[in-house]
Amino acid sequence: MPQAAVSEAAASAGARDYRALIEPARINSRLYYDPAIFQEELEKIWYKTWVYVGHTSEIPNKNDYVTKSIGPMPVLMVRDKEGEVRLLLNKCPHRGNQLCAYQKGNRTSFTCPYHSWTFSNTGDLMGYALPDGYEGQSKAGLNLGKVPRIAIYRGFVFGSMAAEGISLEEHLGGAKAALDQLLDNSPTGELELTAGFLQHRTKANWKFMLENETDGYHPGFVHGSVFQVTSSGIGSLYGSDSTALTRDYGNGHTEFDLRPEWRKNDKPLQWFGTTPERLPEYVKAMNAGYGEERARQIMIDGSPHVMIFPNLFIAEIQIFVLQPVAVDETVQHVTAVQFKGAPDINRRLRQQTMGSVGPAGLLLADDTEMYERNHRGAQILDPEWLVLSRGLHRERLDDNGFRIAHSTDETPQRGIWRHYLNLMTEAR
Amino acid sequence: MTALAQSFADVSAPDLAATDAVALHHQVAQFLYLEARLADTHDYDGWEALWTDDAIYWVPANGDDTDPEKEMSVLYDNRSRIGVRIRQLKTGRRHTQTPRSELARVISNIEIAEVRGNEVEVRANVLIYEDNLRGDTLWAARNTYRLRMVDGGFRLVRKKIALVNNNKPIFTLSFLV
Numbered sequence: 001m002p003q004a005a006v007s008e009a010a011a012s013a014g015a016r017d018y019r020a021l022i023e024p025a026r027i028n029s030r031l032y033y034d035p036a037i038f039q040e041e042l043e044k045i046w047y048k049t050w051v052y053v054g055h056t057s058e059i060p061n062k063n064d065y066v067t068k069s070i071g072p073m074p075v076l077m078v079r080d081k082e083g084e085v086r087l088l089l090n091k092c093p094h095r096g097n098q099l100c101a102y103q104k105g106n107r108t109s110f111t112c113p114y115h116s117w118t119f120s121n122t123g124d125l126m127g128y129a130l131p132d133g134y135e136g137q138s139k140a141g142l143n144l145g146k147v148p149r150i151a152i153y154r155g156f157v158f159g160s161m162a163a164e165g166i167s168l169e170e171h172l173g174g175a176k177a178a179l180d181q182l183l184d185n186s187p188t189g190e191l192e193l194t195a196g197f198l199q200h201r202t203k204a205n206w207k208f209m210l211e212n213e214t215d216g217y218h219p220g221f222v223h224g225s226v227f228q229v230t231s232s233g234i235g236s237l238y239g240s241d242s243t244a245l246t247r248d249y250g251n252g253h254t255e256f257d258l259r260p261e262w263r264k265n266d267k268p269l270q271w272f273g274t275t276p277e278r279l280p281e282y283v284k285a286m287n288a289g290y291g292e293e294r295a296r297q298i299m300i301d302g303s304p305h306v307m308i309f310p311n312l313f314i315a316e317i318q319i320f321v322l323q324p325v326a327v328d329e330t331v332q333h334v335t336a337v338q339f340k341g342a343p344d345i346n347r348r349l350r351q352q353t354m355g356s357v358g359p360a361g362l363l364l365a366d367d368t369e370m371y372e373r374n375h376r377g378a379q380i381l382d383p384e385w386l387v388l389s390r391g392l393h394r395e396r397l398d399d400n401g402f403r404i405a406h407s408t409d410e411t412p413q414r415g416i417w418r419h420y421l422n423l424m425t426e427a428r
Numbered sequence: 429m430t431a432l433a434q435s436f437a438d439v440s441a442p443d444l445a446a447t448d449a450v451a452l453h454h455q456v457a458q459f460l461y462l463e464a465r466l467a468d469t470h471d472y473d474g475w476e477a478l479w480t481d482d483a484i485y486w487v488p489a490n491g492d493d494t495d496p497e498k499e500m501s502v503l504y505d506n507r508s509r510i511g512v513r514i515r516q517l518k519t520g521r522r523h524t525q526t527p528r529s530e531l532a533r534v535i536s537n538i539e540i541a542e543v544r545g546n547e548v549e550v551r552a553n554v555l556i557y558e559d560n561l562r563g564d565t566l567w568a569a570r571n572t573y574r575l576r577m578v579d580g581g582f583r584l585v586r587k588k589i590a591l592v593n594n595n596k597p598i599f600t601l602s603f604l605v
Contacts, residue, residue: 103490103595196490196499201597203562225521229512331597335500350500355512359601360487360503362516368600369524372562 016040018424022417025389025410029378032205038327044423045310046071047161050171052312052321053077053087053147056155057192057340058104063121066104070159072325075147076100077157080121081108085152087159088123089145099144110144119144154183155191156312174402175253178306182314184298186339187285193319193335195350198358200332202368204375206310206324207416209332212367213307213315214254214412216246217390222366226356234273237261237407244407246391247398248415252309252423256407259301271302271316274348282345303337307412309419317349318357328375332368334358388413442577445543456550457538459575459582464554467604468531475604476514478584480576483507485587487605492570492590502594502601524602530559531603535571546577547585554589558603565599568592 016037021028031037047070054068059079067090068077076088076099092099092112099110099119109126111118116129123144128134147159151168156179158168169176183189202209212218219238220227227235237244243260262271268283269275276283276299286295303316313320314337321333336353338346357364378386391409398404405411444452466475479485487503488494496504505513516522533556542549549572556567574586589605591598 196494198489198500198502199597201599203599222523225516225519225523228519228521229515347497350498351504354501354504355509358489358500358502359598360605362513365524365600365602366522369561369602376561 018421022421023385024418025392025414026385026387027417029380029384029386032207032375032378033327035327038205038324040424041324042071044426045420046324047073048165049162049310049423050151050158050160050165050168051310052308053157053159055191055193055319056085056152056157057190057194059085061106063106063108064104065100065107065121067100067102069323070147070161071323074098075159076110078121082122084122085150085157086121086123087147087150087157088121089147091145092117093125093142093144094128153179154189171251172308173251173253174249174400175251175255175306175308178249178253178255178304178314179308181301181304182337184290185303186342187282187289188339188341189289190340192338192340195336195338195353197321197333197335200334200357200359200364200368202330202332202371203328204330204368204371205327205378206322206330207420208371208374209313209322209330210307210310211413211416212371213313213320214246214256214305215410216242216244216256216407217410218367218370222370223363225366226362240408242407245398245404246407246409246411248403248411248418249306250402250415250419252416252419254307254309254412254415256305256412257404258305262300262302266300268296268299269302270300272345272348279345279348282339282342285341309416315357318353320357330371332364334364388417442546444546444548444577449540452543452548453538453540455582456540456548456575457535460535460538460550460552460573463584464533464535468533470517470525470528470604472514472517472604476510479507479510480578480583480585481507483510483585485510487589487591487594487601489594491595492588502591502598503589503605522602524600527561529603532557541572548575548577548582549573550575556605562599567601567605569605 021031051070053075054066054077058066059077062079062081062083065076065078068075074090076090078086078088080086090099094115094117097112097114099112109118109120118126120126123146125139125142147161148163149160151158153168216238220235237258243264245257245260247255247257249255286299290298304314305316307313311322317337318334319337323331323333325331334357336350338349356362388410391405391411395403395405395411403411463478485505486496487501489500489502517525533554535552535554537553539551540548541551552571554569554571558565570590572588575582576585
């Protein structure tokens with residue numbers, strides 16, 4: 001991570017009045033393109049709050065590791081020799097060299113190619129070359145850096161660069177139920193994210209993606225071409241008559257909730273555009289796992305469409321991880337949801353994912369075109385303020401006290417900015 | 429190579445091994461140039477018509493020896509999905525191609541890797557220069573093609589585009605690659 005940049009941002013913190021840039025139903029364009037604001041976001045969001053890092057199924061065996069990230073900063077997610085999941089920083093404490101240059105692998109130790117300092121996969125310094133040069137000196141304090149806090153919820157590994165703060169469960173709040181809903185669609189209650197990630201480079205600020213993931217207003221227009229050429233029939237979910245909901249879970253987490261539509265139609269697996277007859281093995285496994293009645297309800301409700309602030313997006317059948325790398329550049333990492341113990345549905349999940357998302361995706365290539373046009377447009381000076389007022393008059397609370405509104409309303413986006421304002425103005 | 433290494437079609441058709449090597453290379457190169465021109469000029473119908481019914485159009489991710497049946501690829505289309513892709517481009521509302529990318533590609537290092545019956549496997553390097561609203565992007569790939577001689581002309585059976593940087597984040601790839 002660029003320490004100098006953070007210090008600079010810290011020095012100017014307080015100079016920006018975020019209350020003057022964010023109002024309840026409109027925001028200032030500057031929030032997307034100002035490099036100083038991006039640096040302050042690193043400090044106050046990415047290197048402070050809980051950030052999704054990876055899934056335990058990506059490192060199933062002892063000594064497995066995979067390179068992940070927290071914001072622009074690379075992080076090694078490791079299962080150490082004892083089987084414990086650790087988040088190590090990929091920087092040799094000697095002279096700062098990038099330690100591991102590979103995406104993934106299995107090893108008990110990491111050796112820096114520069115001066116051959118070697119670290120155990122627990123992060124501890126094991127030894128260095130030509131030790132006589134350090135005679136009388138202690139190795140204490142020469143271990144790899146670590147992400148100070150790590151928490152795992154049902155396989156989802158989160159890290160926080162702040163040594164203290166609210167617990168992960170407190171951070172997830174109501175959105176935890178959406179993760180449970182996703183896992184309910186697995187006959188074993190578990191995921192296996194083993195298909196590898198596509199990495200979609202996007203010349204736009206990360207918040208355009210954060211906002212769009214639960215924007216139910218755009219699909220009819222941005223994805224009209226797909227609805228036109230496939231017989232998916234999902235176009236109607238994004239119209240005026242849709243009973244689908246948008247939801248603000250608080251803490252920046254938002255949802256596009258299609259369950260009202262699926263429950264109205266009462267057809268198992270309609271959410272996935274298929275029928276129980278076409279996925280007999282999956283249905284059998286679900287019935288065995290949950291009992292027929294519960295399995296039927298799960299298969300009617302389907303998988304959630306939820307954006308966990310700031311970077312984990314579950315798009316029913318995909319897991320997206322948003323990685324900001326610069327004020328005007330974001331990488332969308334995406335893979336297919338894979339349910340442990342469900343080979344027949346997993347193949348279809350992969351096929352549909354490859355068709356719809358990633359750099360060549362029938363859907364995401366058009367979303368990404370919008371992000372990049374968003375970013376270019378935001379820098380035009382007039383009008384300065386962007387409008388997020390859709391559905392203000394019909395916003396209401398659900399049974400759990402969360403704000404909900406029509407599927408095309410901007411309740412999620414208002415919720416995101418409310419949380420963002422809290423984070424950016426929080427006392428240090 | 430898994431998908432490309434599947435068995436060659438056994439069709440009672442001309443044996444390409446009997447063709448003069450120089451003539452065969454010329455014929456292959458002409459076909460690759462045609463395919464490249466149709467893609468560069470967004471001749472969607474012309475390009476789609478090159479494919480056989482058992483087509484596979486594949487852009488791997490995270491290396492070039494992955495198994496597309498088990499791992500994520502940037503693009504892994506069968507004939508039916510190629511059709512959907514083309515129909516989407518033709519709606520005029522495929523926003524990432526409205527306006528269309530301006531393209532020029534160069535194909536070189538054409539090698540005939542294998543000849544079997546009426547099919548030929550070909551390797552070639554390709555550089556594609558793309559200009560669009562975002563800016564200019566240079567794409568580089570090692571391609572593998574399987575061509576089948578049908579009614580006196582080649583058709584495209586498989587095309588694998590191994591982008592040299594496919595283990596890193598890449599920009600939107602929405603033109604015909």
